[in-house]
Amino acid sequence: MALLFASPDDDPVAWTQALKRRLPDLEVRVFPELGDPRDIEAALVWLPPSGLLASLPNLKAIFSLGAGVDRLLEDPTLPPNVPICRMVDPALTRSMAEFVLLHVLRYHRDLDVFEAQQRRAEWRLHLPKPPEATVVGIMGLGELGGAAARLLVAHGFTVKGWSRSRKEIPGVASFAGVHELDAFLHDLAVLVCLLPLTAATRGILNRALFAKLPRGARLVNLARGAHLVEADLIEALASGQLAHATLDVFATEPLPADHPFWRHPKITVTPHAAAYSAPESGAQVVCENLHRLRSGEPLLHRVDRARGY
Numbered sequence: 404m405a406l407l408f409a410s411p412d413d414d415p416v417a418w419t420q421a422l423k424r425r426l427p428d429l430e431v432r433v434f435p436e437l438g439d440p441r442d443i444e445a446a447l448v449w450l451p452p453s454g455l456l457a458s459l460p461n462l463k464a465i466f467s468l469g470a471g472v473d474r475l476l477e478d479p480t481l482p483p484n485v486p487i488c489r490m491v492d493p494a495l496t497r498s499m500a501e502f503v504l505l506h507v508l509r510y511h512r513d514l515d516v517f518e519a520q521q522r523r524a525e526w527r528l529h530l531p532k533p534p535e536a537t538v539v540g541i542m543g544l545g546e547l548g549g550a551a552a553r554l555l556v557a558h559g560f561t562v563k564g565w566s567r568s569r570k571e572i573p574g575v576a577s578f579a580g581v582h583e584l585d586a587f588l589h590d591l592a593v594l595v596c597l598l599p600l601t602a603a604t605r606g607i608l609n610r611a612l613f614a615k616l617p618r619g620a621r622l623v624n625l626a627r628g629a630h631l632v633e634a635d636l637i638e639a640l641a642s643g644q645l646a647h648a649t650l651d652v653f654a655t656e657p658l659p660a661d662h663p664f665w666r667h668p669k670i671t672v673t674p675h676a677a678a679y680s681a682p683e684s685g686a687q688v689v690c691e692n693l694h695r696l697r698s699g700e701p702l703l704h705r706v707d708r709a710r711g712y
């Protein structure tokens with residue numbers, strides 16, 4: 404079996420070595436060197452060029468190097484009947500949970516306020532509060548949101564989560580569906596977005612949603628740029644409805660140098676750096692699925708194309 408590796412952002416040498424350590428007989432071809440496309444039965448991809456996967460006549464499985472598959476599903480040439488599996492990697496999950504904790508702690512300890520004071524050379528104390536006084540809401544309580552919620556609970560925060568179906572995570576108040584969204588939002592000090600990008604969630608971080616948060620709430624968007632209505636964020640920061648935002652993902656990546664977010668005093672920008680799939684642990688997940696593909700067992704972490712995640 405040959406596997407095609409195609410990603411503009413991931414190291415093909417490290418991935419090939421990690422895959423071959425576990426499956427020495429696996430032939431890995433690195434885009435654009437396809438060889439005979441008929442040999443390729445599996446593809447491991449991030450942002451593949453449109454049409455690439457459609458050009459592989461014997462493709463049996465598509466493995467996403469990313470946890471989010473929105474860009475893959477947007478490709479009109481995507482082969483319709485080939486199963487897609489998303490990346491669920493313990494190292495990625497851990498680094499995302501850590502990134503969420505980092506930003507929640509930053510807001511909980513008013514670091515954004517102290518940074519603004521420093522720019523004005525203003526010495527003013529804000530006394531620390533106990534963690535349970537900070538209510539954190541996570542939109543999307545899946546692999547990543549669930550892990551982040553558990554870590555926040557372990558640190559003593561008051562944690563709420565919102566998802567399509569109700570969850571049972573110790574210490575986390577679970578809200579489900581659109582009719583419970585307002586009850587989820589009304590008392591949050593920090594809102595974290597870890598939703599997949601789908602037709603139902605595109606533009607969900609908008610003026611109407613911000614208005615349902617307490618005045619002065621902070622926003623952390625680590626999911627996709629298209630969840631956010633950019634003009635509505637600028638307006639909410641200007642009015643004080645939101646006090647600050649941390650953005651790791653953007654409608655256009657890399658974020659263009661002249662984009663106002665770069666220089667906004669109430670926005671922290673990070674370059675899609677919250678978490679990534681590490682070759683060592685990620686290859687283990689991919690090889691388990693290759694083994695299942697060979698033996699005809701059900702694949703892990705299948706994407707439901709109709710649902711969009």
Ligand code: NDP
Binds near residue numbers: 472542599651675
């Ligand atoms: P999962 O599929 O495991 O979890 C998605 C969660 O979102 C589920 O709890 C799901 O609910 C919920 N959800 C989906 N649609 C809706 C909706 N319409 N209303 C309410 N809840 C909804 O995904 P992951 O946790 O693995 O990843 C989440 C996203 O994080 C990715 O899609 C990607 O965009 C982003 N990401 C960002 C990275 C970065 O570096 N910034 C790195 C990796 C991922 P239910 O459980 O009920 O189905």
Ligand code: OXD
Binds near residue numbers: 470471472490679680
């Ligand atoms: C993503 C990822 O989906 O980096 O953003 O895994």
